[in-house]
Amino acid sequence: MTSKEIGKIVKFHRKQSGLTQKQLADLAGIGKSVVFDIEKGKETVQLNSLLKVFSVLNIRIDLKSPIIHLIEKDNEES
Amino acid sequence: MTSKEIGKIVKFHRKQSGLTQKQLADLAGIGKSVVFDIEKGKETVQLNSLLKVFSVLNIRIDLKSPIIHLIEKDNEES
């Protein structure tokens, strides 16, 4: 997955949601320039900004690897 | 997926690979502090840095959404 692919996916979802870049930016709480940059495939955007945009657009991140299932989830409350 | 979860996943994969933070940083071409920050769950790291680390550790990103399958892949060469 490259930043350019991520940009395409973001743009597609924004369009499908009927949002302008400015609207998405406001909903995500970031600047319009950053939305533009993300869609353009800029590599140096902050994870921060990307996660906010994903959240607004209902995009989930899955990380995959040959060994990822070995991680134990120890997040239970006592 | 939060940055903290990402951090845990990165740390787990680095350990499994038998790498120190410094070694991973060098392989990824980023500073050791950034590896430390990623594993700590820092939200403001650059996508850049994260993608390099993922690449070294063989972690793939999948983006999921209810409508993502509607995107057409038009990346064929002529």
Added chain:
DNA sequence: GTAAAATTACCGTTATAGCAGTAAAATATG
């Protein structure tokens, strides 16, 4: 236990991302 290695934390400096404003170009709408 001690020593070595690794991780975590802090620092000052430098590089640069985020930002809002604006303008130009592209796209959509009547």
Added chain:
DNA sequence: CATATTTTACTGCTATAACGGTAATTTTAC
């Protein structure tokens, strides 16, 4: 077509991430 909207592009300014150095703490190995 004309015109409104949106997107793209550019520009300083400000905030801050990246970086390497170092020190303190923690973990590992003997």
